């Protein structure tokens with residue numbers, strides 16, 4: 309029972325991070341039908357940018373204001389990077405064949421990954437301990453302050469995003485653009501602006517995810533975007549790519565699954581089991597757990 | 607007639623898909639308050655014309671003037687706020703949004719949804735009100751067509767573009783929808799109606815143009831077109 313509860317806490321923590329990152333993949337896919345392969349590298353970039361902002365720009369002394377500053381500046385810088393990727397790598401290919409955009413996405417991913425390596429080097433860096441290591445032992449289950457922060461903040465961000473997309477005018481325009489871009493244009497929606505909005509939201513959530521990775525795992529490497537990006541991408545597909553609640557659910561489930569495999573079997577097996585799970589889900593439900601909401605066309 | 611009589615005027619329009627010409631130099635005008643129809647069989651270029659007016663397609667040549675604005679220079683999303691609404695071929699309702707959300711999107715360019723217009727749309731098509739919380743994709747074809755037209759009305763257009771509202775719809779509903787199109791026109795909305803169903807369209811319209819493989823081959827008042835031998839043979843299914 310202890311293992312179960314412990315891995316539940318751990319799983320919800322990493323699942324929250326997967327979910328935040330998965331949202332970036334799924335929102336871009338929803339409107340552009342494109343996998344933004346650069347997204348995982350943006351997440352990795354966020355951890356390095358956070359490190360840089362903290363030690364170089366904000367003086368390297370931990371305080372509440374500085375931690376807020378690290379989050380705010382990093383989110384802004386990473387959204388700018390996401391915006392730039394959209395402008396340079398995707399917008400010129402808006403009407404090109406899908407494959408060109410996929411190649412461009414892979415290219416953008418490599419450029420960012422190598423950019424991180426050139427700036428910060430190939431060796432592992434240690435992310436600063438911005439959040440004090442406070443640990444509670446609740447009946448044998450160990451919970452840290454960082455875990456609580458990650459779970460609570462992720463939940464707030466996801467609930468906020470859900471209401472934004474479901475209840476606001478821009479959110480409705482985003483959903484309309486995901487369904488039918490030409491029909492959206494006929495409504496007067498500037499679909500290019502919607503795409504920019506999505507990139508900025510997705511990159512911001514990814515930036516938070518990257519900072520969480522830094523805070524939680526501490527060791528950060530230039531190529532870690534590939535690993536976390538892949539997990540988040542799998543989470544997005546499991547939930548139903550293009551579906552926003554699906555990405556949230558997929559992320560949490562994948563985090564829990566990983567934690568339980570690590571707890572009951574061995575963490576060396578969690579990758580293999582993750583892909584077995586993905587395959588099983590796709591066999592049972594090819595469009596993912598929440599799939600495309602079906603409304604038959606007449 | 608001077609050009610200022612026209613609300614809307616297309617001159618020498620040419621549109622191509624790659625190297626294939628779909629519209630080969632057409633001109634037409636619509637006066638304020640008119641119902642004008644463009645007839646033509648499948649593949650004649652009717653939808654291409656409508657999509658070019660809305661700037662979803664870009665003209666290769668020619669001009670499209672609406673109230674003094676050259677539309678061909680505008681991006682598609684700027685057209686609706688000038689007062690042109692387009693109910694596209696195949697309806698293109700947002701299938702996984704509710705009926706009401708679809709209607710709200712029709713008023714996207716307005717800072718506030720005009721409740722009078724919303725109520726007018728619900729008066730015209732009461733089924734939309736009954737089903738306002740339902741996903742648009744669960745409506746029948748005819749109801750989706752009502753929604754597409756209602757959605758187009760939400761921006762308070764001066765010119766309403768209707769692309770084959772009868773396509774794939776039960777005859778009884780076609781009749782109902784055409785009756786409502788007449789009512790819409792009676793409130794002063796100018797209508798450009800594209801149809802393969804020539805008889806229904808000519809009964810409704812004041813004037814018509816006949817499009818054949820990208821060219822206008824006939825034009826005239828609805829009475830003239832209805833009584834023309836060639837039109838009867840080609841479009842109204844009458845024998846010689």
Ligand SMILES: Nc1ncnc2c1ncn2[C@@H]1O[C@H](COP(=O)(O)OP(=O)(O)O)[C@@H](O)[C@H]1O
Nearest residue numbers: 623626628646647648649650651652653654655
């Ligand atoms: N996306 C497209 N790509 C290439 N050719 C097209 C495309 N859409 C339409 N066409 C061609 O343009 C011509 C006119 O089509 P369209 O405007 O849809 O006709 P209509 O609406 O009168 O049935 C047809 O020959 C059609 O095959």
Ligand SMILES: [Mg+2]
Nearest residue numbers: 652653695770
């Ligand atoms: Mg057509």
